[in-house]
Amino acid sequence: MPNKETNTDFEVRSLDTICINASELKHPWWYNFKYVLAGTLFGIVLTKAEVISWFRIQEMFRLQSFHMFGVIGSAIFVGAVSIWIIKKYKIKTMYGEEIDLHPKSFNKGQVIGGLLFGFGWAMTGACPGPLFAQIGTGTTVIIITLLSAIAGTWVYGLIREKLPH
Amino acid sequence: MIDYIQKPWPWYVAGPIIGLMIPVLLLIGNKSLGISSSLRHICAACLPAKIPFFQYNWKKEAWNLFFVAGVLLGGYIAANLLTPVGYEVQVNAKLLTELQQYGIIHHESLLPQDIFNWSSLLTLKGFLLMIVGGFLVGFGTRYAGGCTSGHAIMGLSNLQWPSLVATCCFMAGGFIMANLIMPIILKL
Numbered sequence: 001m002p003n004k005e006t007n008t009d010f011e012v013r014s015l016d017t018i019c020i021n022a023s024e025l026k027h028p029w030w031y032n033f034k035y036v037l038a039g040t041l042f043g044i045v046l047t048k049a050e051v052i053s054w055f056r057i058q059e060m061f062r063l064q065s066f067h068m069f070g071v072i073g074s075a076i077f078v079g080a081v082s083i084w085i086i087k088k089y090k091i092k093t094m095y096g097e098e099i100d101l102h103p104k105s106f107n108k109g110q111v112i113g114g115l116l117f118g119f120g121w122a123m124t125g126a127c128p129g130p131l132f133a134q135i136g137t138g139t140t141v142i143i144i145t146l147l148s149a150i151a152g153t154w155v156y157g158l159i160r161e162k163l164p165h
Numbered sequence: 166m167i168d169y170i171q172k173p174w175p176w177y178v179a180g181p182i183i184g185l186m187i188p189v190l191l192l193i194g195n196k197s198l199g200i201s202s203s204l205r206h207i208c209a210a211c212l213p214a215k216i217p218f219f220q221y222n223w224k225k226e227a228w229n230l231f232f233v234a235g236v237l238l239g240g241y242i243a244a245n246l247l248t249p250v251g252y253e254v255q256v257n258a259k260l261l262t263e264l265q266q267y268g269i270i271h272h273e274s275l276l277p278q279d280i281f282n283w284s285s286l287l288t289l290k291g292f293l294l295m296i297v298g299g300f301l302v303g304f305g306t307r308y309a310g311g312c313t314s315g316h317a318i319m320g321l322s323n324l325q326w327p328s329l330v331a332t333c334c335f336m337a338g339g340f341i342m343a344n345l346i347m348p349i350i351l352k353l
Contacts, residue, residue: 032231034193039232042186043239048170048247049179052240053275055256061336061343064257070176071183072317078184079198079322086188093195100195101323104310110331113308114316118338120301122347123294125276127313128306129200131299132233136240139276141283145299152303153204157218163308 025095043133052133054125061122107165120149171249187322196228199315201306203233267351290353309334 050056051071060068085091086099093099121127124145126134131149134142156163190196206223207230213219254272256264261272269277285291306312309331311320317335320328 032228035228035231036235038189039235040239043236044243045179045182047240047243048174050173050254050275053254054277055254055272058343059257059260061339062260064260067176071180074177074180075183075318076321078181079187079318082188083322086191093192097195099191104320104325104327106327106330109308109310110327111334113305114331114334115338116301117305117309118335119342120298120305121335122339122342123298124302128204128302129236129314132236133240134276136237137244137275139281141281141286141295144286145295148296148299149303150204150207152300153307154208154212156304156307157208157216160218
């Protein structure tokens with residue numbers, strides 16, 4: 001049995017908010033197309049609400065518009081109510097699995113990395129989701145920004161032992 | 166109806182739909198909303214280079230790559246099929262006046278075409294905003310363990326206080342950059 005230190009799959013789950021794949025079910029690969037559908041809806045909303053707009057992001061950080069705060073705030077509200085209902089009624093997935101929600105543990109990365117990401121967010125006008133959507137809208141140069149973001153993730157992986165956590 | 170879809174969607178429509186992505190992903194496959202991990206999976210799939218951080222079974226997380234492919238497709242559909250001809254982004258008047266000083270005049274698309282284009286990629290301004298900015302997004306989100314979707318929306322919905330710390334730091338970083346540093350970069 002691999003322990004915490006040697007089991008990188010465990011680490012994927014513990015350190016990252018999002019690299020959580022609790023499902024133990026094995027499905028054929030084409031089952032993943034339902035996530036393309038979900039992603040498409042997500043991309044349409046991000047674009048139509050101008051969440052992916054560099055202008056909206058500048059307005060948010062300069063307190064010149066309520067729009068982005070409204071979007072993020074109401075998304076959290078609906079998400080929180082949904083999770084509360086799922087927990088209260090112990091709702092299961094469509095395959096009958098129990099829904100698994102992982103707690104997040106604090107480390108210094110959330111402060112230092114958070115600030116660095118904030119800088120990048122204001123500069124590019126995009127967090128990772130909008131980068132993909134911006135390319136889709138036809139601003140093809142953002143492919144370079146996305147490659148640079150992948151490079152940033154790679155460099156983090158390379159030097160993470162030396163960074164304070 | 167089609168008129169309403171073609172106009173920019175107000176926050177009280179968009180926000181709740183984004184929030185509903187959380188139960189949708191949980192119910193269709195026990196997945197927690199998050200985008201920035203897709204960047205890590207791409208590293209693990211394409212260039213793991215024996216770095217321990219990229220040694221894991223990325224194929225198990227492939228759903229995330231399908232999801233971001235959908236986000237890209239969604240951007241295409243929204244821009245090409247759900248947006249009227251002659252559309253212009255409404256920008257706060259004060260911001261618009263300020264941006265004009267920096268030569269940002271066009272606001273017909275979601276990104277200012279005066280900066281975000283292929284030919285300005287190798288100017289100092291374009292390099293800083295697109296390449297350095299992109300690097301900070303990838304490095305910072307992974308260091309923080311998530312981005313706006315994973316921490317701010319999923320984490321806060323699940324009442325995780327480390328996500329609140331992360332979200333406050335995202336905002337603080339954005340405020341510092343937009344108000345103190347961006348005016349210098351945009352003048353370049």
